[in-house]
Amino acid sequence: MIDRLSCGLIPAKPHTALRLPGGRLVHEEMFTRGGFDGPFTCFYHLHPITAARRVTDCPRGWVAPTLVPEGVHPLRRRLYDANQGWAALASRPRGALDARLPLLFNRDLVVLLASPALEDDVFFANNDGDELWYFARGSATLQSVCGTLEANPGDYVLVPRSLIHRWVPREGEPIEALVIEARRGCHIPDNFRNQIGQLLPGAPYSHRDFVRPSGPIATPEETPEGPASLVIKRGDRFSLHELERCPLDVIGWDGFVYPFAFAIEKYQPRTGAIHQPPTIHTTFVGPGYAVCSFVPRLVDFHKDAIPCPYPHSSVDCDEIILYLKGNFTSRRGVGPGSISLHPSGVAHGPHPGAYEASIGAVRTDELAVMLDTFLPLLPTPDALSVERHDYHDSWKTT
Template identity: 40%
Template sequence: MPHYRRVGDVPRKRHTHHTDDSGHRFAEELMGQEGFSSDSSLLYHRHSPSALTAIEAIEVGDDTVDATPDRPVTPRHIRTALVGSGVDASGADSSSDAVTGRRVLLVNDDVEVSWVEADRSSGLYRNATGDELVYVQAGTGRLDSVFGRLTVGPGDYVVVPASATHRWIVTDGPLRLLVIGSRGHIGAPRRHLSDHGQFLEHAPYCERDLRGPEEPVVEHDDDVPVLVRNRGGWSRHVHRHHPFDVVGWDGCVYPYALNIHDFEPIVGSIHQPPPVHQTFELPGAVICSFVPRPFDFHPDAVKVPYHHANTDSDEVLFYSEGDFMSRAGSGIGVGSISYHPAGFVHGPQPGSVEGSLDATRTEEVAVMLDTFGPLRVTDAARD
């Protein structure tokens, strides 16, 4: 979990009346996880966040995508540069935003892996199916939310909690984004945390590396549409007042960013297993970071990943930047996704082991998702 933060105008005691100098009473909203028995935040709105003027069911982007089992079991190379744009909320082809332009590539009952190149800013969006982790491969932008603004750029992991109203702003695009949607909550691996939630000394990153919103965003528009996604599909809610009317909030649920280059790699004299690279955990999956680091220093160490079989998981690896020695000659490069399903033994390209003998470092930057349920493959990925 991210650590406690307090931003803006918050009363001394929770669940007490909170007013401004003119006597206007703010509306308190409790955003609580796991039936209010886990992490939560309290937000103070100028107006009721429940006041709606219209509701309608809609279809958006790839929500109805047909994903089929990986049969026959086949490893794949997905070239994100060739993945097309999505469609807008009306169903028409358009320039892409970071929400409606997503193309789903791989999916199971726990996670959904999408790719999007956003060249325009999105409207307001709220995902009630679970947390989202968005990795920024290129471009710069901003995540605006009811919690405030968060500037993002290349290498940033951005964790957006379920049901947080937000939008993606493109400042220097396109924003090239790998989106991992969870059916639950995304957080730091529990083994990196104390019983009270503090990062331990052996953790590869800590609270100092996490960036959260610094101040509220207050907007005053009326009749504001918000796309809402839940497990039944998409809806459009029109809010009587702009959801960005929060004057203050506090708690442990909020969007935050961690740059992949702030992840401190763990190395050894021989090759270290993937769990040392684990950065996040979520129901049914883990996410790992591969960053520039010294190679293994035993004189006989096999420096590139040896052949291995994921007996209990499917492996998805996104190549973000750098030089991928173990994939030399395969066509894998920046922007590639490799998919290695359970049941397939994979390893280094021919010649990679010999090419690594005199190397002392690896300069790769990559994101890995291991899922413990089999992934289904979409037409966008097969293409």
């Protein structure tokens, strides 16, 4: 939810008749959050969105995340190789609906790997949560009732809960993405906004940094071609709704709920005289978690500053970091595609030698995405299959 957008044809007042030349009535759809008390968008469809021919259980999608006890105990620092997971997905080319592996989960969210190679042959609406995508590699177009939105390497893309959409990968580089399915929403932190919702001058991004969808796709004269099948996910089950026609028949909409893209390189990092906590890099938040962006930046400038992160015990947070680019000065043995999991209850910090070696450093070129959660993150069987078991011991000093 960035700000209000208005696209295409809409009537002067909500819930009033919008007629096309010839007198045909357009069909409104109120798309609301928080009951009727949260942000909303009003869509104008050429046909009723409610018309479906048939509804059945659907064998598509991904398996519900399940816990593997040995993935949690004994409690230790863990490292996963997302490259292995992405390669496994890529070995069976599929669309974004199916090409996903859940890695870690708790009651608030699910962390998945995604590697779609084909365009979705159905539309998808995820009623279990907002989806925050991070494109480590590859590009795709998001087609939705709001229009089209381009996703490029280094982009976060937020797909709101229940938004009807499908992904169309672009030819070329294979897609390697991390997806956070945020069960109770994904937002810009309130403290980045003023009392009317405008992003503050001191926020790490401005309204100009967010890319909105261009749309709508349909016109009064032309309904777009596209699948008439819609897969809806709720409670980790998938249902197939055979609609009477392609649902992208929206000729206008206005509101605050729509997908957007944000390039991580546009994140404005902060540096202190002495080392600041990782949450200084907060980018998105939701109940129970925060997503932070570590981007190239100048480091701490006190004459005696230790720029390397201090060893820490965050006693009520689990933390994962997806390493993307650059030299990760605090860690050995991690590279692009590594995902570290540092559970609460176990101290973590720089690898031996990195702490001392960082003194005098002026800048860092690291690029990484961090997720902090208040509930423990539970590994799935797929996480276990890509785990590197020597990670915890890599802090040994003798």
